[in-house]
Amino acid sequence: MNAIPATPLLDIRDLRKSFTSRRGWPIARTSVVKALDGVSFTVGAGEVVGVVGESGCGKSTVARVALRLQEADGGSVNFDGADVLEASKIDMRAIRRRMQMVFQDPSSSLDGRQRIVDALGEPLRVHGLASGAAVRPMVARLLDEVGLPNSALDRYPHEFSGGQRQRIGIARALALGPDLIFADEPVSALDVSVQAQILKLLETLRAERHLAFVFISHDLGVVRYFCRRVVVMYLGRVVETGPVPEIFVDPRHPYTRLLKVSSPEPDPTRAVAMTFQEGEPPSPVDPPKGCHFHPRCPLAIDRCRVESPVLRDVAPGRSVACHLAT
Amino acid sequence: MTAAAPPAPQPRRRLSVLGKALRNVGLVLGAVIVVAMIAAALGAPWIAPYDPDAQDVLLVLGTPDSVHWFGTDAFGRDVLSRVLWGARVSLYVGFVATAAGVVIGTVIGVISGYYGGIVDRLVVAATDVLLSFPQLIMGLLLVAVLGASLTNLIIAIAVTAVPAFIRMARGSTLAMRERDFVDACRSLGFSDFRIMFVHVLPNILDELVVMASLWLASAIRTESTLAFIGLSVPPPTATWGGIVREGFDNLLDGPWLALFPSLAILAVMIGLNMIGDGLRDASDPRAPQ
Amino acid sequence: MTAIPAPAATAATDGPPLIVEHLTTSIHVGSDRHDVVRDISFSIGPRETLALVGESGCGKSMTALSVMGLLPAGVASVTAGRIVVDGVDMTAAAEAKRESMRGDRIGMIFQEPMTSLNPVLPIGFQVGEALMQHHGLTRKQARARACELLERVRVPAAADRLDAYPHQFSGGMRQRVMIALALACRPRVLIADEPTTALDVTIQAQVLALLADLQEKEGLAVLLITHNLGVVASVADRVMVMYGGDVVESAPVAAFFARPTHPYSSALLAAMPRIEGEGGLQPIPGQVPTLTEMPVGCRFQSRCPLRIDRCALLPPLAAVGGDPDHRVRCWVRMDT
Numbered sequence A: 001m002n003a004i005p006a007t008p009l010l011d012i013r014d015l016r017k018s019f020t021s022r023r024g025w026p027i028a029r030t031s032v033v034k035a036l037d038g039v040s041f042t043v044g045a046g047e048v049v050g051v052v053g054e055s056g057c058g059k060s061t062v063a064r065v066a067l068r069l070q071e072a073d074g075g076s077v078n079f080d081g082a083d084v085l086e087a088s089k090i091d092m093r094a095i096r097r098r099m100q101m102v103f104q105d106p107s108s109s110l111d112g113r114q115r116i117v118d119a120l121g122e123p124l125r126v127h128g129l130a131s132g133a134a135v136r137p138m139v140a141r142l143l144d145e146v147g148l149p150n151s152a153l154d155r156y157p158h159e160f161s162g163g164q165r166q167r168i169g170i171a172r173a174l175a176l177g178p179d180l181i182f183a184d185e186p187v188s189a190l191d192v193s194v195q196a197q198i199l200k201l202l203e204t205l206r207a208e209r210h211l212a213f214v215f216i217s218h219d220l221g222v223v224r225y226f227c228r229r230v231v232v233m234y235l236g237r238v239v240e241t242g243p244v245p246e247i248f249v250d251p252r253h254p255y256t257r258l259l260k261v262s263s264p265e266p267d268p269t270r271a272v273a274m275t276f277q278e279g280e281p282p283s284p285v286d287p288p289k290g291c292h293f294h295p296r297c298p299l300a301i302d303r304c305r306v307e308s309p310v311l312r313d314v315a316p317g318r319s320v321a322c323h324l325a326t
Numbered sequence B: 001m002t003a004a005a006p007p008a009p010q011p012r013r014r015l016s017v018l019g020k021a022l023r024n025v026g027l028v029l030g031a032v033i034v035v036a037m038i039a040a041a042l043g044a045p046w047i048a049p050y051d052p053d054a055q056d057v058l059l060v061l062g063t064p065d066s067v068h069w070f071g072t073d074a075f076g077r078d079v080l081s082r083v084l085w086g087a088r089v090s091l092y093v094g095f096v097a098t099a100a101g102v103v104i105g106t107v108i109g110v111i112s113g114y115y116g117g118i119v120d121r122l123v124v125a126a127t128d129v130l131l132s133f134p135q136l137i138m139g140l141l142l143v144a145v146l147g148a149s150l151t152n153l154i155i156a157i158a159v160t161a162v163p164a165f166i167r168m169a170r171g172s173t174l175a176m177r178e179r180d181f182v183d184a185c186r187s188l189g190f191s192d193f194r195i196m197f198v199h200v201l202p203n204i205l206d207e208l209v210v211m212a213s214l215w216l217a218s219a220i221r222t223e224s225t226l227a228f229i230g231l232s233v234p235p236p237t238a239t240w241g242g243i244v245r246e247g248f249d250n251l252l253d254g255p256w257l258a259l260f261p262s263l264a265i266l267a268v269m270i271g272l273n274m275i276g277d278g279l280r281d282a283s284d285p286r287a288p289q
Numbered sequence C: 001m002t003a004i005p006a007p008a009a010t011a012a013t014d015g016p017p018l019i020v021e022h023l024t025t026s027i028h029v030g031s032d033r034h035d036v037v038r039d040i041s042f043s044i045g046p047r048e049t050l051a052l053v054g055e056s057g058c059g060k061s062m063t064a065l066s067v068m069g070l071l072p073a074g075v076a077s078v079t080a081g082r083i084v085v086d087g088v089d090m091t092a093a094a095e096a097k098r099e100s101m102r103g104d105r106i107g108m109i110f111q112e113p114m115t116s117l118n119p120v121l122p123i124g125f126q127v128g129e130a131l132m133q134h135h136g137l138t139r140k141q142a143r144a145r146a147c148e149l150l151e152r153v154r155v156p157a158a159a160d161r162l163d164a165y166p167h168q169f170s171g172g173m174r175q176r177v178m179i180a181l182a183l184a185c186r187p188r189v190l191i192a193d194e195p196t197t198a199l200d201v202t203i204q205a206q207v208l209a210l211l212a213d214l215q216e217k218e219g220l221a222v223l224l225i226t227h228n229l230g231v232v233a234s235v236a237d238r239v240m241v242m243y244g245g246d247v248v249e250s251a252p253v254a255a256f257f258a259r260p261t262h263p264y265s266s267a268l269l270a271a272m273p274r275i276e277g278e279g280g281l282q283p284i285p286g287q288v289p290t291l292t293e294m295p296v297g298c299r300f301q302s303r304c305p306l307r308i309d310r311c312a313l314l315p316p317l318a319a320v321g322g323d324p325d326h327r328v329r330c331w332v333r334m335d336t
Helices: A059-066 A089-098 A116-126 A132-145 A162-174 A192-209 A220-226 A254-262 A302-306 B017-023 B025-042 B079-115 B117-132 B135-146 B150-178 B180-187 B192-228 B240-249 B256-283 C060-068 C095-101 C123-135 C139-152 C171-183 C201-218 C229-235 C253-258 C263-271
Strands: A010-023 A029-043 A048-052 A074-079 A099-102 A180-184 A212-217 A229-234 A237-243 A312-315 A318-320 C018-029 C032-044 C049-053 C076-085 C106-109 C189-193 C221-226 C238-243 C246-252 C318-320 C323-328
Touching: A010 A059, A029 A048, A029 A059, A029 A074, A029 A212, A029 A237, A048 A059, A048 A220, A059 A074, A059 A180, A059 A212, A089 A099, A099 A162, A099 B180, A116 A132, A116 A162, A132 A162, A162 A192, A192 A220, A192 C263, A212 A220, A229 A254, A237 A254, A254 C201, B025 B079, B025 B256, B079 B117, B079 B150, B079 B192, B079 B240, B079 B256, B117 B150, B135 B150, B135 B192, B150 B180, B150 B192, B180 B192, B192 B240, B192 B256, B240 B256, C018 C060, C032 C049, C032 C060, C032 C076, C032 C221, C032 C238, C032 C246, C049 C060, C049 C229, C060 C076, C060 C106, C060 C189, C060 C221, C106 C171, C123 C139, C123 C171, C139 C171, C171 C201, C201 C229, C221 C229, C229 C253, C238 C253, C238 C263, C246 C253, C246 C263, C253 C323
Parallel strands: A048 A212, A048 A229, A099 A180, A180 A212, C049 C221, C049 C238, C106 C189, C189 C221
Antiparallel strands: A010 A029, A010 A074, A229 A237, A237 A318, A312 A318, C018 C032, C018 C076, C238 C246, C246 C323, C318 C323
């Protein structure tokens, strides 16, 4: 957290968000899920930060709250000097031009009834960046930038393959000329060969446009290629942050270590560590006291069961939330 | 630009809704019936062989023959002419009331589903209450309170349609919200109004059209029923329900009086239902072609 | 694979539990016929895991459905070849016979356990159901056996959870329940279609460990369908890579990862992201052709860097490197 230049582009501090749900019959019980329980991290201009963790850890909620698609319960999000969470509707429009999102499933994030030229032209028109005859060539340029031919302009989303649709989703996020893109599992739904194509594209765009990314993924392998720094989340909290590849070569938090040894590598000599340790991620409705990870942790001591560890620096640019980490 | 050669988009054939619709025999047949009825109603002034209100005491309760195809009623009026003119009122009331119900219900439903929260809960509660009244009772109550006139009739029938369309539009909007594209629109800085009516609405239109065609049938039936019990446009203006009513008084002497307008109602009913079912099949991408 | 197994009565003890010979599966679009699986042959012995690998549309799931006899009727069908499960020729058997084999001699687990389990029936009943149907157990016996099975797949507090419903389980637990269900009648063959794709990696590791353990104890022949070469490296004994319905490479796992030989296999491996080690993430240009656009001959030729004129003819699956177990369908790479 400290090795970042003085004024980061995006500064997320102590972000909190809970969801309540009422379930049960005949008497409904209200349960509270703390999706974000004091999450902090920063992203520098042109920097790519990976947010990794398993389902339910809150990694997607970070993006949705930072973009005000959902309202936070507490904490702050500072984008290039602007307080995002307190911004007015008008200010928010300006902020959204500079902060964009790419979704996991492009077939669900595109309006199936809009031709590509309309889907990509609409943000340009709405924000007054182009109108009339100027829209089409601008959209064509965007398509060219993501590697799609001009013939795509007048087609509908369903006429494209998954990888091509994701290119369209990326082009739409680029339309307003953002400085930061939240990418929520952008390649998870794609085949391996196409996944590599899209990641190469993102890397090219990052370099050419000096874009910053918050890259949300469950796949450590993908994160390793694209991200310079990684934030590991577990049940709504950040458990470790550090630069790539150090964080994967030498993970300090036991959870990061578990993630690493569980990720299958295409190499029989590095087979998955298949253990019977029966730890399932505990329900986020009722997380364990102390360190959330302690029931699954092979190193847990009594202190872990009562006192939740704070994120502290253990090496330059590396912090870990574990009582035992060095 | 990328290492990968730009992959060419693959054209994939998808039968258009219109294409599928035309292959649907029931839909085409239903459309033919309904269009014929509408044409007959619009053309009544030219097609109708006689003045629908002209009475002829010499021709009271005349049986159908080559001069009066549908016979004459107790005042000696030509039944064919009255059915044709009656179609104007009945279809007009049906179309206008349904259109009003669809527009109002859809707007409320989309807004309610899109924003959610306390307003949504109130809207849901209100629709639940309104929907618990049978459509006919509701219409009856309203006409009784407002008084029988063409406008009030339309209002009464529209009011019964509104909650049904609120519920439908709200449900579809909720389903749309689950998809990422609403969030994508928001993150692009689009206004709520634009998202609701430029993006969500066109995506739920298919379902609304299907339901509107079925509701149209229902509205025409409600009008006929209200007319039958004397709560429609006052006589002597001909409406289908009213002609059936008059025919009913002379059922034994002239059964054709009630029969022909009833057949007209039945034909429109069947036609509209065929259209509704056909549209549903045509707009369902999973349905076999 | 030379001798055709003897009739069912004696076959259960000898021969591989699953033999597939020259299987071709086609889908029918109007009067057109497109082969989505072309002439695939393999056999799987007890305690052996064969992985079918490839990207979407390569035919791996169609192969699994063909073996199970669960191809969508009227859309796809087996058009050639033989499938022998535990000595019974499934392709020749009557539907009633095939039905009695499914769930009894051959079990299957799917990618998404939530949609494969019935949401309104309790877990204990669903696990025991196959035993009532195939082995005539009473409801009470089936329930007791269901409890044993859930313990066997390491569902904690199994006895208390017999009456729970699928939505009350986490994704990993549901997949365990699916495994219990598939193994209830102690089949000899298990088909696992992307069994861990929907799971988080730490849970995936647990489920793979469980499968490997049960396979060892039960002597199962496992056909693993996956797109994940990492999973293959971890649990499979042999691997067959499919592309466009053809097997392009078939090899023991160690040989495959040491010497991936078909241009598609090496490209696929080079495209895989790796947490450690060098290389990876090299995109394969272009995309899989659609069914109607499949090239004649080798189907990978449109994306292949080694393409020669001869690729317009379909190469045979031929030995490579003098190893009869390592075979490749490529004119350039096969032994000459």
